[in-house]
Amino acid sequence: MSLTALAAAVLMGQSAFSLVVERPASQAHDVAYAELASGRTQQAITKLEADGGARSDDPATLINLGAAYARTGMSGKALSAFRAAVSTPVRYDLELADGTWVDSRFAARRALSGLLAANRIASR
Numbered sequence: 001m002s003l004t005a006l007a008a009a010v011l012m013g014q015s016a017f018s019l020v021v022e023r024p025a026s027q028a029h030d031v032a033y034a035e036l037a038s039g040r041t042q043q044a045i046t047k048l049e050a051d052g053g054a055r056s057d058d059p060a061t062l063i064n065l066g067a068a069y070a071r072t073g074m075s076g077k078a079l080s081a082f083r084a085a086v087s088t089p090v091r092y093d094l095e096l097a098d099g100t101w102v103d104s105r106f107a108a109r110r111a112l113s114g115l116l117a118a119n120r121i122a123s124r
Contacts, residue, residue, distance in 0.1 A: 044065075054080075063107055066082040085107075091104050
């Protein structure tokens, strides 16, 4: 199984990356949820990068950008985005695609762990 397919399977199975953000309406912004949920991964990347996603300190943006990178096989960029999401000083609760609510740092760590595990398995 290729690294890309394995990473995508791990990430898709966790469903931790299509995030809805709990924020005041005045601070709400698009984190490419619709694009990721409908499988339009490249469009999600384009949208998030255009909005400065890689330089963002917003955990939902970074997590979704990392998930999109992982789906397209850009593991290095995915790792960078997930690590940035873990270390950002911004923190809030996120609603995951399965309806559960978790701390953004927890979601970022979970995404990072999943990608690292997929990389380890693929390198065997």
